[in-house]
Amino acid sequence: xxxxxxxxxxxxxxxxxxxxxxxxxxxxxxxxxxxxxxxxxxxxxxxxxxxxxxxxxxxxxxxxxxxxxxxxxxxxxxxxxxxxxxxxxxxxxxxxxxxxxxxxxxxxxxxxxxxxxxxxxxxxxxxxxxxxxxxxxxxxxxxxxxxxxxxxxxxxxxxxxxxxxxxxxxxxxxxxxxxxxxxxxxxxxxxxxxxxxxxxxxxxxxxxxxxxxxxxxxxxxxxxxxxxxxxxxxxxxxxxxxxxxxxxxxxxxxxxxxxxxxxxxxxxxxxxxxxxxxxxxxxxxxxxxxxxxxxxxxxxxxxxxxxxxxxxxxxxxxxxxxxxxxxxxxxxxxxxxxxxxxxxxxxxxxxxxxxxxxxxxxxxxxxxxxxxxxxxxxxxxxxxxxxxxxxxxxxxxxxxxxxxxxxxxxxxxxxxxxxxxxxxxxxxxxxxxxxxxxxxxxxxxxxxxxxxxxxxxxxxxxxxxxxxxxxxxx
Numbered sequence: 001x002x003x004x005x006x007x008x009x010x011x012x013x014x015x016x017x018x019x020x021x022x023x024x025x026x027x028x029x030x031x032x033x034x035x036x037x038x039x040x041x042x043x044x045x046x047x048x049x050x051x052x053x054x055x056x057x058x059x060x061x062x063x064x065x066x067x068x069x070x071x072x073x074x075x076x077x078x079x080x081x082x083x084x085x086x087x088x089x090x091x092x093x094x095x096x097x098x099x100x101x102x103x104x105x106x107x108x109x110x111x112x113x114x115x116x117x118x119x120x121x122x123x124x125x126x127x128x129x130x131x132x133x134x135x136x137x138x139x140x141x142x143x144x145x146x147x148x149x150x151x152x153x154x155x156x157x158x159x160x161x162x163x164x165x166x167x168x169x170x171x172x173x174x175x176x177x178x179x180x181x182x183x184x185x186x187x188x189x190x191x192x193x194x195x196x197x198x199x200x201x202x203x204x205x206x207x208x209x210x211x212x213x214x215x216x217x218x219x220x221x222x223x224x225x226x227x228x229x230x231x232x233x234x235x236x237x238x239x240x241x242x243x244x245x246x247x248x249x250x251x252x253x254x255x256x257x258x259x260x261x262x263x264x265x266x267x268x269x270x271x272x273x274x275x276x277x278x279x280x281x282x283x284x285x286x287x288x289x290x291x292x293x294x295x296x297x298x299x300x301x302x303x304x305x306x307x308x309x310x311x312x313x314x315x316x317x318x319x320x321x322x323x324x325x326x327x328x329x330x331x332x333x334x335x336x337x338x339x340x341x342x343x344x345x346x347x348x349x350x351x352x353x354x355x356x357x358x359x360x361x362x363x364x365x366x367x368x369x370x371x372x373x374x375x376x377x378x379x380x381x382x383x384x385x386x387x388x389x390x391x392x393x394x395x396x397x398x399x400x401x402x403x404x405x406x407x408x409x410x411x412x413x414x415x416x417x418x419x420x421x422x423x424x425x426x427x428x429x430x431x432x433x434x435x436x437x438x439x440x441x442x443x444x445x446x447x448x449x450x451x452x453x454x455x456x457x458x459x460x461x462x463x464x465x466x467x468x469x470x471x472x473x474x
Contacts, residue, residue, distance in 0.1 A: 048321065050403065051264065051290060051330040051362035055427040057398040060406075061133060061215075061332055061363025062391070062433070063095025064088060064377055066123075067370070069141070069150050076104045077119045082126045084369055087382050089130040092392050092435035092455060096132050097218065097334055097365040098123060099139040102200055103153040109196065112203050120208070127213035135266055135365075136204060137218040137334070142174045143183050151221075156193055158186040181226035188225070188244040197248075198255035209260035216264030218292060218334065219252045222271045237272040238280030245269070246282040253286040266292035268334060269323075274298075276315035278322050291324045295336035295353070295364075303340045306349035313356050321360050333357060333364040337375060342386040350390035351410060358408070366391060392435035394471040400427040400461065413473030421447070421461035432457040432471065440472045 050058035068079035080098075088096065104116045120136070127134045140151025147157075147164055149171075164179035174180060187193050201219060208214045225240035227233070249267045256265060267289055269279035274296040281291075297312050299305075306312075324331045336353070338346065357364050370376040377388050384392070393408045394415035401419040408415045421428065432441065434455050441449050445468055447461035461467045 047325045049330050057400050058403050060395050061095035063093040064366045064369035065097045067099045067368050072104050085126040085130040085132050092433045094397050097135050097137050099137050101150050103145050117207050124211050124213045133215040134213045135216050135218050139221040143180050157183045175224045185226045198251050201252050202255045205256040206259040218266040234277045237270040241269050241280035249284045264288045264290050266290045268292050276319045278319045289329045291329050291331050292334040293320050295333045300338035305343035306345040313352055317356050331361040335367045337366045346387045350387050394434050397431040397433045400430045415471040417469040419467055421465040423464035428460050430459040442470045444468045
């Protein structure tokens with residue numbers, strides 16, 4: 001960060017009358033998967049494709065980062081409990097970006113901790129129980145433990161003897177210390193470190209490739225690099241992204257694909273994009289890439305208020321959508337959320353940010369789901385902290401068809417979704433997530449609400465139907 005299921009309940013437990021309708025609606029549908037042109041995943045924004053599931057449905061991810069940076073070794077991941085997943089899903093969230101650490105996985109070269117893998121597996125079991133999709137994020141802050149943080153192991157840290165001075169009051173500035181910058185250069189350029197990083201990802205992907213909760217992999221959190229003499233930060237960031245991050249992601253993608261052909265790979269630019277700087281990343285030669293930038297503003301990261309007149313959200317959206325439009329990849333924002341949510345303009349910030357994210361992304365993970373102050377989404381009792389409740393909206397988790405429009409009017413409490421059901425093959429079930437409260441769900445256009453439960457609803461559509469779903473508060 002910049003400052004820093006149960007199995008799904010059976011959807012077809014319907015009455016005999018509903019079963020008869022289901023049979024009639026599904027009669028033209030073949031059992032095999034649809035060809036790509038028939039899946040109709042739609043787009044998340046203008047020219048930006050949507051993230052899709054294994055049945056070709058357009059996904060929307062709404063959730064939070066789950067982080068335990070304080071515990072390692074025998075206590076690793078002990079700060080994340082079943083309650084995290086239970087509470088997230090109860091408030092309508094279906095997604096978690098789970099922080100894992102290379103230094104815990106491979107404490108010595110070539111020796112992978114089976115105990116740590118079991119700990120990850122236990123956490124993923126809770127995600128499966130509560131039907132939360134997970135991306136495994138190989139997290140680093142200020143490179144790793146060689147600099148008092150977490151991430152890349154000390155044995156993989158090479159500094160050429162360059163100096164490092166801690167900055168306890170401004171830890172992000174430690175990224176600009178000579179030793180840290182040189183360590184990134186060696187990670188990207190040294191052949192043995194390249195192989196080690198790729199092998200580590202091969203181990204993770206092979207272990208969790210068949211886990212039903214795992215949606216994909218985030219190879220490295222907020223990668224940085226070494227500035228050259230005379231470079232300003234945006235220029236350096238674009239060079240690092242183009243010349244070092246792009247080949248790194250291609251290497252890691254190859255390592256993952258050697259054991260997992262299905263998981264999505266979430267690639268991050270440098271965190272400089274948070275200030276509205278377009279990325280220099282090039283093409284990643286893989287069919288299942290997600291662009292995963294972070295969405296932070298320097299002033300708000302320091303605890304300041306949102307300034308609408310600065311047009312930060314507008315500038316960020318304009319810059320961050322260039323890459324996915326060019327390379328035709330989905331967008332999922334991997335981190336966002338200010339430090340101080342009670343400032344006067346923060347209510348407006350959350351409303352404008354949610355609207356912006358809904359225009360171009362397939363979803364997001366806020367920073368972070370924890371119980372307390374600061375960045376935490378909820379307090380110790382599990383209640384939303386000030387303005388964080390604005391992140392809980394009705395949305396379509398999975399749309400069986402091509403999305404034509406999707407919007408939420410927060411003032412009126414009305415969510416509307418219009419989509420075209422596939423004309424021949426593919427899933428007919430669209431899934432909705434509903435935040436706490438009373439919600440009415442209606443479907444028009446040769447479709448009906450198949451089932452509704454607390455926090456969830458499912459819609460079944462006839463082949464080739466134009467469907468409109470309306471969710472209304474109260």
